[in-house]
Amino acid sequence: xxxxxxxxxxxxxxxxxxxxxxxxxxxxxxxxxxxxxxxxxxxxxxxxxxxxxxxxxxxxxxxxxxxxxxxxxxxxxxxxxxxxxxxxxxxxxxxxxxxxxxxxxxxxxxxxxxxxxxxxxxxxxxxxxxxxxxxxxxxxxxxxxxxxxxxxxxxxxxxxxxxxxxxxxxxxxxxxxxxxxxxxxxxxxxxxxxxx
Amino acid sequence: xxxxxxxxxxxxxxxxxxxxxxxxxxxxxxxxxxxxxxxxxxxxxxxxxxxxxxxxxxxxxxxxxxxxxxxxxxxxxxxxxxxxxxxxxxxxxxxxxxxxxxxxxxxxxxxxxxxxxxxxxxxxxxxxxxxxxxxxxxxxxxxxxxxxxxxxxxxxxxxxxxxxxxxxxxxxxxxxxxxxxxxxxxxxxxxxxxxxxxxxxxxxxxxxxxxxxxxxxxxxxxxxxxxxxxxxxxxxxxxxxxxxxxxxxxxxxxxxxxxxxxxxxxxxxxxxxxxxxxxxxxxxxxx
Numbered sequence: 001x002x003x004x005x006x007x008x009x010x011x012x013x014x015x016x017x018x019x020x021x022x023x024x025x026x027x028x029x030x031x032x033x034x035x036x037x038x039x040x041x042x043x044x045x046x047x048x049x050x051x052x053x054x055x056x057x058x059x060x061x062x063x064x065x066x067x068x069x070x071x072x073x074x075x076x077x078x079x080x081x082x083x084x085x086x087x088x089x090x091x092x093x094x095x096x097x098x099x100x101x102x103x104x105x106x107x108x109x110x111x112x113x114x115x116x117x118x119x120x121x122x123x124x125x126x127x128x129x130x131x132x133x134x135x136x137x138x139x140x141x142x143x144x145x146x147x148x149x150x151x152x153x154x155x156x157x158x159x160x161x162x163x164x165x166x167x168x169x170x171x172x173x174x175x176x177x178x179x180x181x182x183x184x185x186x187x188x189x190x191x192x193x194x195x196x
Numbered sequence: 197x198x199x200x201x202x203x204x205x206x207x208x209x210x211x212x213x214x215x216x217x218x219x220x221x222x223x224x225x226x227x228x229x230x231x232x233x234x235x236x237x238x239x240x241x242x243x244x245x246x247x248x249x250x251x252x253x254x255x256x257x258x259x260x261x262x263x264x265x266x267x268x269x270x271x272x273x274x275x276x277x278x279x280x281x282x283x284x285x286x287x288x289x290x291x292x293x294x295x296x297x298x299x300x301x302x303x304x305x306x307x308x309x310x311x312x313x314x315x316x317x318x319x320x321x322x323x324x325x326x327x328x329x330x331x332x333x334x335x336x337x338x339x340x341x342x343x344x345x346x347x348x349x350x351x352x353x354x355x356x357x358x359x360x361x362x363x364x365x366x367x368x369x370x371x372x373x374x375x376x377x378x379x380x381x382x383x384x385x386x387x388x389x390x391x392x393x394x395x396x397x398x399x400x401x402x403x404x405x406x407x408x409x410x411x412x413x414x415x416x417x418x419x420x421x422x423x424x425x426x427x428x429x430x431x432x433x434x435x436x437x438x439x440x441x442x443x444x445x446x447x448x449x450x451x452x453x454x455x456x457x458x459x460x461x462x463x464x465x466x467x468x469x470x471x472x473x474x475x476x477x478x479x480x481x482x483x
Binding site: 023026027030031034035036038039042051052055056059060063126127128130131132135146150151152153168171172174175176178179181182183185186189 | 224227228229233269270272273274275276277295298299302303305306307309310311312313314315316317318319322323325326327329330331
């Protein structure tokens with residue numbers, strides 16, 4: 001699913017209308033971005049209910065912060081940066097509590113898949129499920145950079161700025177993350193539960 | 197790529213004679229299909245021929261550098277330090293190493309698969325909850341008007357409503373006709389005098405009565421007719437303005453409510469004056 005498929009490339013006029021106080025535009029913006037915000041929050045929080053609360057908090061912050069949003073900047077990186085900050089804050093706050101259960105691959109609900117053929121959908125869902133489970137098995141740093149760069153498809157410079165690391169470091173970290181993910185996938189394939 | 201096509205290409209895949217693209221598609225399909233993956237595993241695990249170069253290479257690597265799969269993985273994962281020739285060597289290695297071949301197939305598939313994990317549905321009510329938490333709520337006045345409207349509607353729907361309305365109207369009629377200072381206080385007395393003047397079988401101002409009796413009857417009829425006309429017109433106006441006020445409350449239009457309420461006040465003053473002295477021009481009351 002490319003970014004244009006979700007309408008994210010045409011967010012700028014919607015954001016501009018939101019800045020002018022257009023409530024319908026705000027609803028449209030929430031609808032277009034909620035899946036990504038929830039996915040990123042889920043990546044950090046790893047619990048559906050808590051990720052939902054975090055995603056709601058993100059949109060409240062975005063609504064309050066829209067007047068200060070720089071028009072020259074890109075909206076999606078700004079939104080995902082707020083999501084990351086809120087998620088990390090949430091994880092820090094709950095540190096005293098027992099760890100939440102990891103999200104099962106079977107619980108995934110995507111927001112519409114453009115693949116038309118059922119066999120292709122079934123094959124891709126099976127592979128997606130495997131990749132998703134493999135993502136849960138790699139280190140946090142590697143999972144984070146894959147989430148931002150490969151899954152959310154943010155530009156490398158935005159990812160580096162968000163993580164506060166040089167671009168070269170981000171690039172090599174992403175490559176190591178892909179390698180670790182590949183190894184995790186192969187391990188899962190070889191495990192007796194691969195067909196799950 | 198589907199299962200049948202994979203079986204057609206199996207021999208070419210075993211002999212390493214597939215194009216790179218076709219091999220990638222075949223292995224990518226097998227990565228997501230348990231049955232085809234099992235077939236490929238069986239073919240891979242068959243005893244190799246004497247001519248297989250691994251028989252020479254493996255012992256050599258084991259005696260010198262060790263396995264190079266880790267380095268191949270780094271290259272295939274897109275290490276930024278990788279040179280073109282390293283990539284070529286890594287692909288050559290993967291062509292002879294089943295595990296690295298699978299790794300390579302997954303690396304080719306990930307750019308397409310990972311973005312499909314970018315969105316998850318937060319649930320059906322999420323948007324509504326966000327809008328509730330962000331957008332400003334209705335004003336206090338409109339909330340008050342809505343509550344009043346709801347209360348009135350509930351009150352009207354009760355079965356006792358007609359009985360209560362009749363009681364209130366009767367009480368109001370008694371108040372305006374019997375209380376000292378009320379505008380219609382003299383109406384019953386005048387009506388009684390008209391009846392007395394007419395007498396049994398007689399007619400006020402008619403053939404059977406005197407001139408004085410006829411004049412009194414005529415003035416009474418005139419006064420009553422004028423009051424009736426004024427009251428009719430006044431109540432029509434009042435009804436129209438009450439309806440406008442109700443509509444304004446329902447629509448939450450405060451300006452219309454204010455204007456209609458002001459007109460209702462005028463209507464009531466006109467009614468009062470009109471009943472007290474029918475000769476007064478009602479439009480002169482409120483301008």
